Amino acid sequence: MKFKNVKNPNQKKVRRFVKILFPFFWIFLIWKLFPQKDRKFVQIQKTSKKKTLGLLVFSTFFFLGKKILHLELLALDKQKRGQGHGTESLEKLEERARKTGHNFIFLFSGPFRKKAHNFYRKNGFKQIFKVFFWKKVK
Numbered sequence: 001m002k003f004k005n006v007k008n009p010n011q012k013k014v015r016r017f018v019k020i021l022f023p024f025f026w027i028f029l030i031w032k033l034f035p036q037k038d039r040k041f042v043q044i045q046k047t048s049k050k051k052t053l054g055l056l057v058f059s060t061f062f063f064l065g066k067k068i069l070h071l072e073l074l075a076l077d078k079q080k081r082g083q084g085h086g087t088e089s090l091e092k093l094e095e096r097a098r099k100t101g102h103n104f105i106f107l108f109s110g111p112f113r114k115k116a117h118n119f120y121r122k123n124g125f126k127q128i129f130k131v132f133f134w135k136k137v138k
Helices: 011-033 085-099 114-122
Strands: 040-046 051-063 066-076 104-108 126-128 132-136
Touching: 051 085, 066 085, 085 104, 114 126, 114 132
Parallel strands: 066 104
Antiparallel strands: 040 051, 051 066, 104 132, 126 132
16 A cells, blocks of 8 residues: 555645634633733723713733733724824823833734724734734833
């Protein structure tokens, strides 16, 4: 009997599937290893009119002795996007992280959210793989 190597016809599909799911595995692992009990929900409001513009959800976890702020959600009203509210929210979040002794801000963004990825890079976040972003708190 003789074996012959044959190329798997589904190899490209499997490789693409693994590329897409691999980052989700890390998020799941971080979620299970570092439970977040202190989740905070913060409304983003315009100070002059007290109108809600969006929502921030974040929590804290510790990894290798570092205190990390995990930004879980940054959501803005569609009509208010592109007016600097998101950047201002990230700046205030970084200021809060600095005051509370965090070393890094970490977030996950879906693999197909190109506009969000550009937004985070523009605001000083470094990209890891295709979906993880982090920023050192100064």
